Amino acid sequence: MSGGLTGARNGDGRSGGAGIRLEKLSKSYGRVRALDGVDLDVPAGELVTLVGPSGSGKSTILRLIAGLDRPDGGRVLVGGQDVGELPPHRRSVAMVFQDYALYPHLSVLENLLFGMRVRKVPRAEARRRAHDAAARLGISDLLERHPDQMSGGQRQRVALARAVVREPSVYLLDEPLASLDAQLRITTRADLLALHRQLGTTTVHVTHDQAEAMTLGDRVVVVHEGRVRQEGPPQEVYDEPVDTFVARFLGSPPMNLVAGGGVLGGEPETIVGLRPEDLALDADGPIEASAEAVETLGNEAVLLARCLDGTRLTARTEPRLRIRPGDAVRLRAIPGRLHRFDAGTGRRL
Ligand SMILES: Nc1ncnc2c1ncn2[C@@H]1O[C@H](COP(=O)(O)OP(=O)(O)OP(=O)(O)O)[C@@H](O)[C@H]1O
Numbered sequence: 001m002s003g004g005l006t007g008a009r010n011g012d013g014r015s016g017g018a019g020i021r022l023e024k025l026s027k028s029y030g031r032v033r034a035l036d037g038v039d040l041d042v043p044a045g046e047l048v049t050l051v052g053p054s055g056s057g058k059s060t061i062l063r064l065i066a067g068l069d070r071p072d073g074g075r076v077l078v079g080g081q082d083v084g085e086l087p088p089h090r091r092s093v094a095m096v097f098q099d100y101a102l103y104p105h106l107s108v109l110e111n112l113l114f115g116m117r118v119r120k121v122p123r124a125e126a127r128r129r130a131h132d133a134a135a136r137l138g139i140s141d142l143l144e145r146h147p148d149q150m151s152g153g154q155r156q157r158v159a160l161a162r163a164v165v166r167e168p169s170v171y172l173l174d175e176p177l178a179s180l181d182a183q184l185r186i187t188t189r190a191d192l193l194a195l196h197r198q199l200g201t202t203t204v205h206v207t208h209d210q211a212e213a214m215t216l217g218d219r220v221v222v223v224h225e226g227r228v229r230q231e232g233p234p235q236e237v238y239d240e241p242v243d244t245f246v247a248r249f250l251g252s253p254p255m256n257l258v259a260g261g262g263v264l265g266g267e268p269e270t271i272v273g274l275r276p277e278d279l280a281l282d283a284d285g286p287i288e289a290s291a292e293a294v295e296t297l298g299n300e301a302v303l304l305a306r307c308l309d310g311t312r313l314t315a316r317t318e319p320r321l322r323i324r325p326g327d328a329v330r331l332r333a334i335p336g337r338l339h340r341f342d343a344g345t346g347r348r349l
C-alpha cells in the first residue's frame with residue numbers, strides 16, 4: 001500500500017482499523033448549510049450508525065471523511081492523523097455508495113480486481129483478496145457475471161466485497177441496504193453485523209431507517225439539520241431522547257407528545273411525551289377516549305385514540321381485542337414512563 005494510512009493487522013487478517021474524529025466540521029453548498037459544526041468520535045473497531053431525515057447531512061459527513069469533498073472549516077482525523085491534505089486514495093477509507101457504483105462492463109471478479117490494479121497490488125495477492133472477499137459475502141459463484149445479470153441484493157454484496165478487498169482502516173457505508181426489499185434487508189443486515197464482527201474494522205453506517213440504526217450500531221448518532229443532535233448506545237438514546245426531535249425520530253409509531261401535558265398531566269410550559277408501548281388499555285384508566293383507527297399488524301395492533309379534549313394518542317395494544325373505530329376506550333400511562341420537554345426549546349427537562 002502506498003504511503004497512506006493502514007490499519008493495524010494481526011495474523012488472521014483482522015484489523016481493528018483506525019478511529020475517526022471529526023472536529024467542528026462545517027460545509028456549505030452555495031447557500032445550503034449542509035453541516036454546521038459536527039463533532040464526532042468513533043473509536044477504532046466500533047460500528048456507528050448515523051441516522052437522520054433526508055437532507056440532514058449524513059452523506060456529506062461520509063464524503064468529507066472519504067475526502068471526496070473538502071470542509072469549509074474543521075478537521076477530519078483518521079487514526080489520530082489529520083487527513084485534510086490527503087487525497088481519497090491515500091486515506092485507507094473505503095466507501096460503499098447507495099447506488100452500488102459498479103462498473104457495468106466488467107464482471108464481478110473484474111470489479112473486485114479493478115481498484116487493486118489501480119493501486120498496484122500484486123496480481124496473486126489481488127486474486128487472493130478478491131476470492132476471500134467473495135467468500136465472505138457469499139458471492140463466490142457469481143464472479144463471472146456482469147452487474148446487469150444480478151439482483152439488487154447480489155449487486156449490493158459485490159459493492160461491499162469491493163470495499164472489503166481494499167482492506168481499509170475504515171468503512172463508510174451510505175445506506176447500503178436501502179434498495180433491498182424488507183426480507184433481504186434483514187438478512188443482509190445480519191450479514192453486515194457478522195462481517196463487522198469478523199473484520200473488526202471501524203465502520204460508519206448511514207441510514208434513514210431508525211430500526212436499522214437501532215439494531216446495527218454499537219452507538220447511534222442522530223443527525224438533524226447539519227448537526228449531531230444526540231449520540232449514545234441505541235437503548236439509551238431511545239429511553240432518554242435529548243429533545244422532541246430525537247423523541248419523535250426514533251421509534252415507530254413515534255412518541256406521543258402533548259403540549260402542556262393535557263390528558264397526560266403536566267405543567268403549561270412543558271411538552272409531555274409518552275411512547276405508544278407505554279400507553280395501556282385499562283378499563284379503570286383515567287384517560288377517556290374513543291378509538292379512531294386500529295391498525296392490526298398480526299403480532300400487535302396500533303390504536304389511534306381521540307381523547308375527550310381532542311388530543312390524539314397512539315397506543316400499542318394486543319391484536320386480538322377486536323376494538324373497532326368509534327368504540328369507547330380507557331387508557332393509562334405506565335407510571336414512570338413520561339418524558340418531559342421544555343415547550344420553548346424542545347429540550348428534555
Ligand atoms: N453537491 C451538492 N450541491 C448542492 N447541495 C448539496 C450537495 N450535496 C448535498 N447538498 C445539500 O446538503 C444538504 C445535506 O445533504 P446530504 O446529502 O448530506 O443529506 P443526507 O442526510 O445524506 O440525505 P439523504 O437521506 O436524502 O441521502 C442537503 O440540503 C442537500 O440538498
Ligand SMILES: [Mg+2]
Nearest residue numbers: 058059060174
Ligand atoms: Mg445521503
